[in-house]
Amino acid sequence: MAFHDLPHTSRPRERLLQHGAAALGDVELLALLLRTGTAGRNVLVMAQDVLDACQGLAGLLHADARTLGQIKGLGGTAKRAELLAVMELARRAMAQQLQQRTLLNHPALVANYLQLHLGHLPHECFAVLFLDSQHQLIQLETLFRGTLNQTSVYPREVALRALHHHAASVVLAHNHPSGQVQPSSADIALTRQLQQALSLLDIRVLDHIIVARGKSLSMAEQGLMPAA
Template structure:
């Protein structure tokens, strides 16, 4: 059913203005962004199908939508260039808002913001990516860089390159991060060995490794919290 055929008080825009965004379902919020459906399918139905589990052809809820890249969105029937651009813009705004938060306050004061930020950058990747949050002396974000890209099972990380990037950013501390496309965030023995190697290399230039965060769609693990640093 087209949104205009719904009772006025049930239409997502009017409902949001009257009761606030928290009153809307995920599909209703997404329908507001999409604005129009496609031939034979109203926008609310399109939104519901987009949020359906992957087994049903959807993206797996809001988290799946936010972690979807441009190529994945392009495969969804009904998402033309304009709709894809709007969704990608919302995702980028979320990244920038979190980056601003981490630039204004110590990363260690907002661990959930760190995890969400890394999720938005890395969790949707179909290959392993190793990166780092470079932090100043107050542990505020200077920059995030994806430093190395690997296969689904292995990433080559060169400590010398990490040290060089830390020097270029004049960083005082780092949060290391990489993704596990398999979905399992349990650190491998290789992950632990790499972390200790990087800690030792960065200690030579007086840069601390505060954490190593492993991310996957819908999951994160802090090696510091697990006592593995």
């Protein structure tokens, strides 16, 4: 069922134009992108099914073409391509914002950006935000991928990438697939190890952010950063 078959008061397009995009829920916004449902399922029902299959917007933002193709109604290429394009635009827009702003002044934006990249993953990944002398983003790189419980991080590789980007400072980040964001003793020890290695190159470690689905923790904000 398409939008024109829905009752007028239920049409997301009309509500968006009248009240603004913020007035719409996740299902309605997604329905605008999908445009049509399938036989026996109107577009709002289909949008809800997609969100359920992806475990919410965070999962949808990171779904690949193969994953989307397994969802009923997204077997065709057109809708999958449009969703993937919108998701990539969202990531690029946020990266552009960070490249134009001082990261230390926008901790929520940094956390949201890391959520987009790491929060949904079922395995641990370790990433680094490389910053210039004004604490603006040069590049985010995911450097190491581990199991559900552990990631092997090599300070030499972090240092090489920091030198490659001519970074003046870095923000470390990794995810906890368990859903808990409290740092472990190993996380704190790793932070200290990287601080020591990068300090020899006059590169500061400003923070270590841990993300899980829908939440994050800044070790610097919590006073958990080891003394340099």
